[in-house]
Amino acid sequence: MAATETKLRKEIQTPVSHSGSKVTIVGAGQVGMVVAFSIITQNIASELTLLGVTEDKLKGEMMDLQHGLSFVSNIRITAGTDYALSAGSKLCILSAGARQREGESRLDLVQRNADIFKGVIPQLVQHSPDTILLVVSNPVDLLTYVAWKLSGLPKERVIGSGTNVDSSRFRFLLSERFNVAPISIHGWIIGEHGDSSVPVWSGVNVAGVRLRDLYPAAGTAADMESWNDIHRQVVQSAYEIIRLKGYTSWAIGLSVSVLAMAILKNTRNVFAVSTFVQGTHGIEHPVFLSVPCVLGENGIIHIIRQTLTEDELDQLQNSAATLNKIQSNLIF
Amino acid sequence: MASAKLKFHTQISAPEKPSSGRKVTIVGAGQVGMSIAFCFVNQSITSELALVDVMEDKLKGELMDLQHGLAFVHNVKICSGSDYALSADSKLCIVTAGAELREGESRLDLVQRNTEILKDIIPKLVQHSPDTILLIVSDPVDLLTYVAWKLSGLPKERVIGSGTNVDSARFRFLLSERFKVAPNSIHGWIIGEHGDTSVPVWSGVDVAGVRLRDLNPAAGAESDTENWNDIHKQVVQSAYEIIRLKGHTSWAMAASVATLTTAILKNTRNVHAVSTAVEGIHGVQHPVFLSVPCVLGESGITDIIQQTLTEDERSQFQKSAATLNEVQSNLVF
Numbered sequence: 229m230a231a232t233e234t235k236l237r238k239e240i241q242t243p244v245s246h247s248g249s250k251v252t253i254v255g256a257g258q259v260g261m262v263v264a265f266s267i268i269t270q271n272i273a274s275e276l277t278l279l280g281v282t283e284d285k286l287k288g289e290m291m292d293l294q295h296g297l298s299f300v301s302n303i304r305i306t307a308g309t310d311y312a313l314s315a316g317s318k319l320c321i322l323s324a325g326a327r328q329r330e331g332e333s334r335l336d337l338v339q340r341n342a343d344i345f346k347g348v349i350p351q352l353v354q355h356s357p358d359t360i361l362l363v364v365s366n367p368v369d370l371l372t373y374v375a376w377k378l379s380g381l382p383k384e385r386v387i388g389s390g391t392n393v394d395s396s397r398f399r400f401l402l403s404e405r406f407n408v409a410p411i412s413i414h415g416w417i418i419g420e421h422g423d424s425s426v427p428v429w430s431g432v433n434v435a436g437v438r439l440r441d442l443y444p445a446a447g448t449a450a451d452m453e454s455w456n457d458i459h460r461q462v463v464q465s466a467y468e469i470i471r472l473k474g475y476t477s478w479a480i481g482l483s484v485s486v487l488a489m490a491i492l493k494n495t496r497n498v499f500a501v502s503t504f505v506q507g508t509h510g511i512e513h514p515v516f517l518s519v520p521c522v523l524g525e526n527g528i529i530h531i532i533r534q535t536l537t538e539d540e541l542d543q544l545q546n547s548a549a550t551l552n553k554i555q556s557n558l559i560f
Numbered sequence: 561m562a563s564a565k566l567k568f569h570t571q572i573s574a575p576e577k578p579s580s581g582r583k584v585t586i587v588g589a590g591q592v593g594m595s596i597a598f599c600f601v602n603q604s605i606t607s608e609l610a611l612v613d614v615m616e617d618k619l620k621g622e623l624m625d626l627q628h629g630l631a632f633v634h635n636v637k638i639c640s641g642s643d644y645a646l647s648a649d650s651k652l653c654i655v656t657a658g659a660e661l662r663e664g665e666s667r668l669d670l671v672q673r674n675t676e677i678l679k680d681i682i683p684k685l686v687q688h689s690p691d692t693i694l695l696i697v698s699d700p701v702d703l704l705t706y707v708a709w710k711l712s713g714l715p716k717e718r719v720i721g722s723g724t725n726v727d728s729a730r731f732r733f734l735l736s737e738r739f740k741v742a743p744n745s746i747h748g749w750i751i752g753e754h755g756d757t758s759v760p761v762w763s764g765v766d767v768a769g770v771r772l773r774d775l776n777p778a779a780g781a782e783s784d785t786e787n788w789n790d791i792h793k794q795v796v797q798s799a800y801e802i803i804r805l806k807g808h809t810s811w812a813m814a815a816s817v818a819t820l821t822t823a824i825l826k827n828t829r830n831v832h833a834v835s836t837a838v839e840g841i842h843g844v845q846h847p848v849f850l851s852v853p854c855v856l857g858e859s860g861i862t863d864i865i866q867q868t869l870t871e872d873e874r875s876q877f878q879k880s881a882a883t884l885n886e887v888q889s890n891l892v893f
Binding site: 477 | 568569602603618620624626627628630631634635739741744767772798801804806807810812
């Protein structure tokens, strides 16, 4: 080390090599990079590692992120293809994998991405045995199951980003009709992050005033005010955005970074995320689906028991059956 | 309107004013423009945002994607389209539109191409927001800030170039790797051209008031055996290198512009290296725009910080000015 650096600083002790709130993101694509940028600008973690397959791209992204550090709180950023870089991670975010193509459903992606996970998950767990896995890659519910199976981790530490973003889309679209901020509208979409997600109309409210109290038919077959159009738009959202701009990134990236914040800071916020739901809402299969969960440092702490209508329960159980069928045909 | 909504609302006063007074328009929905937009949403920098570009489908997709994240943050009213009327009543208009630097191309090569684009954009922005501040990001930023100023008819303190704010951030990051302290605990400024001839002010580099030049008087000079100047070379090469590796730059530039926006909208009077009219500064005799540390607020640039430069730094600064002036004089408006 050159003489000048040593003249400046008098060493009191050696710095820690791995700080407590380290996050690894696997996959430096559109979604992974938005999660990375959001984590950095929101001061969520003290250390961030980007893992992927393309060395040049990883290096370029790392440099670009580092060059913004004087505007934010410092965070140590590393990037590369070697999983050893991920050692000591509190949280590993999986955004790697093939993307939905225009018109392709999420279920079509599953075997392709399960194969990718076989190479990724065991290595992450090897280098960070106490980590929490947060799966974003689609189809997220199936891949969270795959990640759980491949990891050997307890189910509370394998989480799928699930319908967190669907719920955000739901709240935004409701906000346009109610003309209040999205954050002031409460509404949950649960179940599959996909075509068969379930909007829990009975819970939709603003300031505790339920939509169903004002209009009991809201979201039902008898609805004359077309509230269900909103759910259809949520389901179509990703396909529509992919058609218009090629991919989705901002909403999903932000939705994942808020989950990271809740976990790393042990906030006990409630989010709709994909978790093991056998035994919940009458589901008999060992599948992962989204329900509102309390999140903390050790992963999923509680599942919030919503009171669902017969129809909502049926829809969830049907999703579970569909996922179970696909799961049973996956090659591990 | 649905009956459920009527039952639910008791209106107390008329709906919100058309504009919040802090509206920002971003022209150009490319990598940089959209990363800036995301910063605004993510960090609650403004509550009203307009995105203007020519590609309607892409804009619509970007708009939807941003809106779908709003349940996690403070609400932002966002609109998008190709009609400049959307930009009306903006406090700040950020121009990122323009051709991108190609691999191997210098910023000066871009200038006439982007001047043509600005001729279309700037008058429309000013027409719809006569009191706005313009923040130019498109490269070559110093020349294009001059062009924007000429085309806008606005006073010079309200036409700002993002300049060497990001170069200074890169400088501080690279210094931080050698000093092993956080980048925002290292103070160092790069001024002049946002480009190949930027000027690192080595005399001012310090940590906790301890100047690098007090520890090593040769730091950054020709006689420097510790190669501090490699850091400046890396800053100059950064954009080219990142473009080579990942195809474009976005994150650092977005963080830089978000920081400038916050200073302007919140009237913070922070000091940032931004591109401004420097005729009369550091012996510059030409009507050019170059970066110097400026105090930023609601009315734009209120002060220039007068650094004490070495002979060599002054001379480099003046040479940049002369080069830019020559290019400027050949521009077709």
